[in-house]
Structures are given as structure tokens and as C-alpha cells.
Amino acid sequence: MKPDLSTNIGGIRMKNPVMTASGTFGYGPEYADLVDINQLGAIVVKGICLHPTKGNELPRTTEVASGLLNAIGLPGPGVDGFVREYMPFLRTYDTPVVVNIWGKTIEEYAEVAARFDSVPGIAGLEVNVSCPNIKEGSAVFGTDIKMFERVVKAIRSATRLPLIPKLAPNVSDIAEYARCAEACGADAISLINSFPSLAVNLDTRRPILANKTGGLSGPAIKPIALRLVWLAAQAVEIPVVAMGGISCARDALEFLLVGASAVAVGTASFVYPDTALRVAAGIGDFLEKEGIASLSDWVGSIKA
Amino acid sequence: MKPDLSTNIGGIRMKNPVMTASGTFGYGPEYADLVDINQLGAIVVKGICLHPTKGNELPRTTEVASGLLNAIGLPGPGVDGFVREYMPFLRTYDTPVVVNIWGKTIEEYAEVAARFDSVPGIAGLEVNVSCPNIKEGSAVFGTDIKMFERVVKAIRSATRLPLIPKLAPNVSDIAEYARCAEACGADAISLINSFPSLAVNLDTRRPILANKTGGLSGPAIKPIALRLVWLAAQAVEIPVVAMGGISCARDALEFLLVGASAVAVGTASFVYPDTALRVAAGIGDFLEKEGIASLSDWVGSIKA
Amino acid sequence: MQLEQATVIAHAPIQGSYNLLQMRAPGVAARVQPGQFIHVKVPYLEECILRRPFSIFRADGESLSILYKDVGKGTRTLQYLEPGESLSILGPLGHGFPEVSAGHFPVLIAGGYGMAALYLVAQRSPVKGVAFFGGRSAQDILCVPEFEALGWKVLVTTEDGSLGQRGLVTDALDAWWAREGSAHSPELFVCGPGGMLKAAARRAEERNCPAWTSVDNNMGCGVGACLTCVLKVKDGESWTWARACREGPVFNSRDILWEELA
Amino acid sequence: MQLEQATVIAHAPIQGSYNLLQMRAPGVAARVQPGQFIHVKVPYLEECILRRPFSIFRADGESLSILYKDVGKGTRTLQYLEPGESLSILGPLGHGFPEVSAGHFPVLIAGGYGMAALYLVAQRSPVKGVAFFGGRSAQDILCVPEFEALGWKVLVTTEDGSLGQRGLVTDALDAWWAREGSAHSPELFVCGPGGMLKAAARRAEERNCPAWTSVDNNMGCGVGACLTCVLKVKDGESWTWARACREGPVFNSRDILWEELA
Numbered sequence A, B: 001m002k003p004d005l006s007t008n009i010g011g012i013r014m015k016n017p018v019m020t021a022s023g024t025f026g027y028g029p030e031y032a033d034l035v036d037i038n039q040l041g042a043i044v045v046k047g048i049c050l051h052p053t054k055g056n057e058l059p060r061t062t063e064v065a066s067g068l069l070n071a072i073g074l075p076g077p078g079v080d081g082f083v084r085e086y087m088p089f090l091r092t093y094d095t096p097v098v099v100n101i102w103g104k105t106i107e108e109y110a111e112v113a114a115r116f117d118s119v120p121g122i123a124g125l126e127v128n129v130s131c132p133n134i135k136e137g138s139a140v141f142g143t144d145i146k147m148f149e150r151v152v153k154a155i156r157s158a159t160r161l162p163l164i165p166k167l168a169p170n171v172s173d174i175a176e177y178a179r180c181a182e183a184c185g186a187d188a189i190s191l192i193n194s195f196p197s198l199a200v201n202l203d204t205r206r207p208i209l210a211n212k213t214g215g216l217s218g219p220a221i222k223p224i225a226l227r228l229v230w231l232a233a234q235a236v237e238i239p240v241v242a243m244g245g246i247s248c249a250r251d252a253l254e255f256l257l258v259g260a261s262a263v264a265v266g267t268a269s270f271v272y273p274d275t276a277l278r279v280a281a282g283i284g285d286f287l288e289k290e291g292i293a294s295l296s297d298w299v300g301s302i303k304a
Numbered sequence C, D: 001m002q003l004e005q006a007t008v009i010a011h012a013p014i015q016g017s018y019n020l021l022q023m024r025a026p027g028v029a030a031r032v033q034p035g036q037f038i039h040v041k042v043p044y045l046e047e048c049i050l051r052r053p054f055s056i057f058r059a060d061g062e063s064l065s066i067l068y069k070d071v072g073k074g075t076r077t078l079q080y081l082e083p084g085e086s087l088s089i090l091g092p093l094g095h096g097f098p099e100v101s102a103g104h105f106p107v108l109i110a111g112g113y114g115m116a117a118l119y120l121v122a123q124r125s126p127v128k129g130v131a132f133f134g135g136r137s138a139q140d141i142l143c144v145p146e147f148e149a150l151g152w153k154v155l156v157t158t159e160d161g162s163l164g165q166r167g168l169v170t171d172a173l174d175a176w177w178a179r180e181g182s183a184h185s186p187e188l189f190v191c192g193p194g195g196m197l198k199a200a201a202r203r204a205e206e207r208n209c210p211a212w213t214s215v216d217n218n219m220g221c222g223v224g225a226c227l228t229c230v231l232k233v234k235d236g237e238s239w240t241w242a243r244a245c246r247e248g249p250v251f252n253s254r255d256i257l258w259e260e261l262a
């Protein structure tokens, strides 16, 4: 019997637990020729803020051992541009659309969230508090528990949509942030964002990326992500969406095993655009072979 | 003209800036057939605590993408065993011996440091506050700034030897720890220790390592380490010893460029035992080709 | 655009550090437009996770080929691939070269792998024109007989004079233009290093002639999702980003903010 | 022990998923003791950073060979290596098998690559004895003619009966022991999976005969530095760790805490 792969992430009903990770699948059309969007658990679009933004200068990415460093800098069409240009396309699919949002200030975060509240066809909001390039004053939202609390609370009061704060990985105590999100009324949490990193060029003696530092993603960060997801999942009751180096079904099954209720495929989509679909199919095959009737029986079933 | 590669790490004079990383070069004899210890900048031995210890059960290591996960658990002969068994051998070399120390309590740290203070032939102490398996109460020395301060202060009062706290990588603000070490009288700092991580086995549904979590090392962590070293070097005046994924001279040159005064080769020694020597030679060749007369002209010369 | 498992038909060094890789890839080969590229996952190179982009050199029926230079890890490792082995390719990608405009005379300008990238233009163009190939030395000049066989006149320049005229490709172009340009109403098709693109674009602007330039910005995804490969293009009085992999790699030279190109 | 760049002389599948890799490595080959191993960096496999340990199968003059089974990424990738290519090896490593004690009759017990690991014992032993080879099926039984050519009697058991006697290696051993053991004063040399080692060790203990067992703990550095490969050995009333790569991989069976072996 085919196992039941459906999952519910804080009110977002998904036919399978595999999403795309924000920023790695564009807004949908980019991969639509290659990937049947209807077969995704959910589609998470590139980060959107209030107004159109240009992002960073080049180079924006560089390859490192088993990973990718990026500092794209969140270019995007802004709320209105996104809704106008991409929502008509996205609404043609039978797949939940999760919008990843960010802002430069707490007010901006709240306003973006409020604006999406009334847009038809949006299933939930993922909040990027962990982009290395956004700060308020000297504090970074994702690595300062007080700022984190303020931003999540502000967004919570601005929207009725399912709310998924995306945690920064570079904190000592991830459980603290997970619990804080839960206490502030988040419906789920997601982690990890790419890991703050640096690459330099010996010939120019400069950082390779125009932005200097960037975020590390891909297989290199998988063991780090797996530990953080495990700790976060133990800390809260709300569902956890896991990402970080997932490139095959077995990787995803590991994150589900340690307690994630859904996963997202990021950098791997750049390499094999059909990764998310293969991951979803592979999870089904594995559970079937193991005689596990439902995804929820596997989630968090680690013996440790 | 051959460039001057000598460097001084808080009173430890080294003929070149390349050390071995603690725990990856044994106590010396293991690699003595393969590597001329006299050509190392310094030899840093495996972590030592007060009494003999057995470490963790197996498996203790597992391979991951471009990296190694380890939870050896600090087995060792204890202070007396180390001094008796290995110091006679180590004293035959013209290379500074740095002892990496750890303890279960602040008192133990201080006592280990005090004991080494009077042992001839020891050039300095590196303090492992960042081993994922040591805690006092619920606080981890390396990721709680108050505990960190207490332990560094306690050791500082217990020894006159050059003191090098080794920072934990899993903190949000590495500069804070670097500055704290400097303020407590450390002569240098080193970073990064392996990064807390997890690997699981889908068949057994258990963590692969007996200790559950372990530390990630090797090329996978290099971009993370490079950023942290850059931030730490900007925060303090005392020298920085850098490590994390160094496997060739170019890797080392990157860490020196962002401000490290010396580097350590870790996991790479397991693969090519002569890595540290090749790194030292390669640094010399590079500086010579670039017409840079002295290592110190390269250290921290990043334009950013 | 599709993801296809291609099978190597033939693979050999051709000259200098250039290699010719021919593969069976019926899905991709059927739809190739001149100037498009494929995005290749280099087998056995797992620690380098990204694909590598290569212009489609030839596409005949069910097969296609690329001509690539050994410049780094990916292109070095690619060389181990043997006939019969398979590799994952994504393609055909991007927007290629248009056909030569009515009444215009096609002028190809190429350096490095640009000679490969322009072959399909030369082959499929109803009008055969002139091609300027430039490089450091004879080793860097590719495919001259192939272009001649298609009925193109090929003018070679090398910096060291080891083949053709000594100098830069633009020297030969300028001489030709002075001699024959006015009689011809040239339209430029350019693929080569940044400097060559800029020099050609400048001439096109000065002489008000159409020019199509293929940029080789570093790429991530190759399909428009990652925003790695962008370049600045004019947008009224301002500018906007265009993606080399999606809106390009071939752009109308007039649209590019040349002074901003890396 | 030395780090050497070896050159592949010959490399081919031999049977089932086993491959024979012969290389020129004069430095390492000259000093091999039976039961020692080399630590191999698999070329082209950069994302797997560790070396892989393989018992030295044969060592003749300037060359040595290993016999390895395809079980994972490293051993799969190793197969791409062709004659003339080079690879980095570290060896000879560890403590191997001693010579058979005076007055004793050597009994070899092997499963899997253990047959390769015991070949040098068989070759260099002044006394030729009996060898028990066990595996799941005929595919898993290696080198029988080679051992016979050296003057050893080889008794084969397979679990599926496809070669030799049906059953476990210990069945054949027990039968032989009952029949001829008392006449012989056997000394065991064992290399195979954990279960086989334990079964042999138990028999040695019961019958108070010397036994040398080669363990195959996972390895990191291979030289004693990383403490990955340890196993518990007796230390008076207590125990201590011994490193399979340094104090082993061959241990006196009496020293090992068998109930603790993974």
C-alpha cells in the first residue's frame, strides 16, 4: 500500500512533505518547463519585501567544497510586483504557495505580512529573519533573541496567515529561538538558512563576493543542519520545516527522522531541477518498503 | 630571497606559521616516521586533562560530504601519563610543543594548567573550551560568555605559559569571545574547533556516532571558519591561530590574509600526513613569487 | 528546455587545451538555436556541486557537441569521460542569436570558445559573410576549415603572429571595415572574452550597426532562478538586471551597460 | 611506513564484485609483512576525504596488489583507475601476523577479503597447513588455486552450497578439528567478518590453541593518531583501548574483549 505522505504545516495542507527552499526555485515559472509544480508539497518563493529591490553587485555566488556561497542580496519585485507578475501563474497550480518575506525594519516586516494577508492564493508566510544582510541598528534579527521576538510578534499581529519564522543557524542555542517563535504564535518554524561564511581571492586579496560574506548552502552544511533541526524539533510542538543540503530522498528522510514534518530542497535544485520531485517519490518508496503506513509514523521516530 | 616565515604567537616563537591541530596529530610519535617534526611551526598535541580518560564508545567518526564528523570524546593519558610517556620524545625536537588542555570543571582546568606550568619543554597551552562534550551544569564553557570568562581567568591565574583559548564556532558573535579572551589576559586565541553536527543512520534509526552528535571538520567548514577568523582577527590585537579545513598552502594563505598569524592543519593530516609541511613550503613559495619579504606583510592584508 | 541523460559518442582533445565532446541527446539536440548552451553536470566531481555551461557547438539530428577548454576542476575532470558513459545535461538554454536581418551582411567576431559558439550561426545563416577569429596564438584558433567549408571567409589574427595576421581581432575588423564595411551594411555576431565584446560593441555603436553579443557571466542554475548570472541592461533612463542564462546569453549590444560589465 | 605515489600496473575485475589492483610501489612493497595493510586515497573522490584501508594481497619486488570488493563510494570509484595512472598510498601499516610458532600447524580461516589478507601468510609460512575459506556463495570464494599452488590444502564452505561444502566455515573447521586437530597442535590465523573472528576465537579459547585475528574496524588516519579504530583489549583485570591500525589489525585472540567488539 502506498504510504500517506500528506502533512500539515501549521495549517498548510501539503500532499507530500517536500517544498522548494526560498531563493532556489525563483517564483515558479523558471522551473515550470522542467518540474511539475503540482507535484510539489508546496512552493516557497524567493524573498519578497515591500518595494522592488536590486540586490547585490557581482559576484553573487561562488562554489566551495560540497557547497555554494551566495550573497544575492534579495533582489525582487516587491509585494505589488510579485502579486501582479507571479500570482496569476502560481494560482493555476494545485499547490500551496508560501511567500518568503523580509524587511529592513520591524515595521516593514509587519507591513509586508499585512499586505499578503488579503492576497488570494497565498497559503502561508515564511519569515526570513536570518538573512545575513539585514540589520536593525547593529542587531541582527535572527541572532538576537529580543529582536527576534519583536519581529515575530509584530508579524503575528499583522497577519492571519500561517506564519513560519525561518531561524538563523549561527546561534548557540537554537532551542531558545524555536521556543520563542512558538511562544509568539508562530504556526511552524523552518531551518536552516544558509550559514554565514567567507571566501577570498588570493590574487586580488579581496573577498570573492561583492557583498564580502555570503551564506553557505549545499551538502557541506547538512550535518550542521541535521543537529539544529533535531534540537529545534525537540524544543517545540509546532511543526518544523527542515532544509540544508538535502539532495536526495535519504537526506530528507534523515531530517524527517530527527523530527521535521516537512523538508525543503534548496541548492540541489540548481543541479538537478527535479530533485524535489525525486525526493518526494523516494520518501514514498522508502516508507513503503519499510512498511510504514504514514509519514507521521516516521517523523521524529529517531531512537536516541 | 626567501621570505621570512617566522612568527610569534603570544610568546611562542615559530619558524613558520604552520602547526598541527589538536587531536589530529596524536602526541607526535604517530607521525614521526612520515613527517619531520623539526620542520613544523609548532606541534599541538591531543587534548589532555587531569587524569587518564577513555573517551567515547564506537563509532567515533563518520565521513560526510567534504568533511569528517568526530566524537572521539577526549581519551588520553592525563597530565602525568602525557609528561612521562611523550615529553621525553617531544623534547628531542627543536619545535615548540603546545599542549591542548581541557577539564570537567573550572577548577580542573586551572589545575591542569598549573601542573603544566612547571613542566620543562612546554611552549604554551591551548585551552579547549569548545569541546561539545564538556559542560559545567547546563552551561557549555565555549558558548556562554560568562562561563568562558571564568574559565579563561582561572587558567590565566594558574599559569605563566602562553595561553591560547580555542573558541567555539557555534556562537552568534565571535568577536565578543575574542575580546573577552584578550581582556582576560590570553596571549593569543585559536579557532575554529570542529562544528557541532549530527549524522544518522536510516536503517538503525539512530545517530551514527555513539556520542550522538559530533564535530564537523575538514573542507566543508572552511568558508565558515574563514569568516569567523576574519571577524575575530579584527576584534583583537593578540595573534590569532586559524584552523578549519586547511588542506593546502592556498587555504592557509587565505586564513593568513584575513588576519591569522598562524594556522593549524587538522583533518587533512589524516589524508596526507605531510600536509603541514607542504603548507609551510607552499606559503614560502607563494610569498617569494609575490615578492613579499615577510609573512607579517601578508597577515591581515585583505582589502575589504 | 529539458533535463536529459546524454551518452558520449566521441570525446578527444582537438588542439591545445581544447576538447571536443560529442554526445547523443535527442531531446536537447532537436531544439537547439544558434548561441544557446547546455548546462553540464561533470561526472565524478561531486565536491563541485554546480553544473558548468557550454555553448552548443554543433547539433545534428540526435547528437550535439561542445568544444571546451581545460581551465579548472570541472573541465579537467570532464576529460575523463569516455564513449558510452553518460552525463546529465540541461538544455538547450537561453536566448541565442537571431538570424541576420534582411539586407545585412553577417560579420562574426570570435575569441576562445566563441568560435564554437558561432558555428551554428555560420551553418544556419542563409547569407554567408566574414568571420574574424582572434586569439593569443595559433593554438587558440579553432574550426577555421569548418567555417570555410560552410562558405565563410575567415580572417585570423593572433597576438603572437603564429597564425594569420599579428594583432588583435579588432585590428583586422577595423581594416576590413575601412575597406569593405560601407559596401556591406554589416551586422555583428560576437562571442568572446569581455574585452572583445566591449570593443565590438563600441564599433557597432560608433557605426550604428546592429550587433549581437554573447556574454559569459558565471552561472549557477542556468535557468533563471538563482540570479547569479545577471548583468545590467538599460531600462529607460535607469537600468535593470537581466539574466545571462535566461534573457541572454546573447543580447542586443545596444541594451547592455557595457561600462558596468565585469 | 611511508607515503608513496604508486602507479597502476594492472587493474581488473576478477570475480563477483571483487577487483584486483596491482601497482608499482617499490618503497612500500619492499617492507611488507603478512597481514599489514595500505591506506589508499581514492583518486577523483574528493568529497570523500578519508583514505580507505586494504590488506596487502601480494607483494613481489617493487609491486604490490590489493583485492577489493565494491561496497560503497570509494571502492566503486577506485574501479575507474587505469594502468599508468597514479594513486597515493600510505603503508605498510599496522602489525601483521607472526610466523607460525615452532611445533604448530598453521590453520588459516578466511571470509571475504580475508582470503587476500592471508595470502602472504600462506606464501611466507615455512610450514604449509590447511585453509578454511567460507562465503555466501561461489562468487565469494577467492584465490583457491593460488593457495593450492603454494602447497596448502583448501577447504571451502559456502552458505548456499554453490562451491565446496554447504554450511559455515566453522562447520568445516569443527569437522576437521575432530578428525585431525589433536594430531596437529593447530595455530589459527583468521581474517574475516566479525562473526567469523568471534567463532574462531571461541574455539581457540576452548581448545587452548594460539589464534591470531585480524579485525576490520573502520579507520580514519591509519597511523594511530585519530583514535577512530580502537577496540577494547584486556589490561589486567580491566581493559584499555588498542588501535586496530597501529597495535593491530592482527591481535592475539586472547587479548581482545570479544563481547565488546562491534
Ligand SMILES: Cc1cc2nc3c(=O)[nH]c(=O)nc-3n(C[C@H](O)[C@H](O)[C@H](O)COP(=O)(O)OP(=O)(O)OC[C@H]3O[C@@H](n4cnc5c(N)ncnc54)[C@H](O)[C@@H]3O)c2cc1C
Binding pocket: C037, C052, C053, C054, C055, C056, C066, C067, C068, C069, C070, C071, C072, C073, C074, C075, C076, C113, C116, C117, C215, C216, C217, C218, C219, C249
Ligand atoms: C553561456 C556560456 C557558454 C560557455 N561556453 C563555453 C564553451 O563552449 N567552451 C568552453 O570551453 N567554455 C565555455 N564557457 C565557459 C565555461 O563554462 C567555463 O570555462 C567552465 O565553467 C569552467 O569550469 P571549471 O570547473 O573547469 O573551472 P573553475 O574551476 O570553476 O574555474 C576556473 C577558472 O575559470 C573561471 N571561470 C569559471 N567559470 C567561468 C565562466 N563562466 N566564465 C569565465 N570564467 C569562468 C573561474 O573564475 C576560474 O578562474 C561558457 C560559459 C558560459 C557562461
Ligand SMILES: Cc1cc2nc3c(=O)[nH]c(=O)nc-3n(C[C@H](O)[C@H](O)[C@H](O)COP(=O)(O)OP(=O)(O)OC[C@H]3O[C@@H](n4cnc5c(N)ncnc54)[C@H](O)[C@@H]3O)c2cc1C
Binding pocket: D037, D052, D053, D054, D055, D056, D066, D067, D068, D069, D070, D071, D072, D073, D074, D075, D076, D113, D116, D117, D215, D216, D217, D218, D219, D249
Ligand atoms: C585493516 C583493513 C583491511 C581491509 N582490507 C580489505 C581488503 O583487502 N579488501 C577489501 O575489499 N576490503 C578491505 N577492507 C574493507 C575496506 O576498507 C572497506 O570496504 C572500504 O573502506 C569501503 O570503502 P567505500 O568507500 O567503498 O565504502 P563506504 O561508502 O565508506 O562504506 C560502504 C559500506 O561499507 C561499510 N564499511 C566501510 N568501511 C568499512 C570497514 N573498514 N569495515 C567494514 N565495513 C566498512 C560502511 O559502513 C558502509 O556500510 C579492509 C578494512 C580494514 C580495516
Ligand SMILES: Cc1cc2nc3c(=O)[nH]c(=O)nc-3n(C[C@H](O)[C@H](O)[C@H](O)COP(=O)(O)O)c2cc1C
Binding pocket: A021, A022, A023, A024, A046, A047, A068, A070, A072, A074, A100, A127, A128, A166, A192, A193, A194, A216, A217, A218, A219, A221, A243, A244, A245, A246, A264, A265, A266, A267, A268, C226
Ligand atoms: C542562491 C540562494 C538564494 C537564497 N535566497 C533566499 C531567500 O531569498 N530567502 C530565504 O529565506 N532563504 C534564501 N536562501 C536559503 C535557502 O532557502 C536555504 O535555507 C539554504 O540554501 C539551505 O538549504 P540548501 O542547502 O538545500 O540550499 C537562498 C539560498 C541560495 C543558495
Ligand SMILES: Cc1cc2nc3c(=O)[nH]c(=O)nc-3n(C[C@H](O)[C@H](O)[C@H](O)COP(=O)(O)O)c2cc1C
Binding pocket: B021, B022, B023, B024, B046, B047, B068, B070, B072, B074, B100, B127, B128, B166, B192, B193, B194, B216, B217, B218, B219, B221, B243, B244, B245, B246, B264, B265, B266, B267, B268, D226
Ligand atoms: C579526530 C579529531 C580529534 C580532535 N581532537 C581535538 C582535541 O582533542 N582538542 C581540540 O581542541 N580540538 C580537537 N579537534 C579539533 C581540531 O583541532 C580542529 O580544531 C578542527 O578539526 C578543525 O580543523 P580541520 O578542519 O583542519 O580538521 C579534533 C578534530 C578531529 C577531527
Ligand code: FES
Binding pocket: C218, C219, C220, C221, C222, C223, C224, C225, C226, C227, C228, C229, C230, C243, C244, C245, C246
Ligand atoms: S544562472 Fe541562475 S539565474 Fe542565471
Ligand code: FES
Binding pocket: D218, D219, D220, D221, D222, D223, D224, D225, D226, D227, D228, D229, D230, D243, D244, D245, D246
Ligand atoms: S585509524 Fe586513526 S588511530 Fe587508527
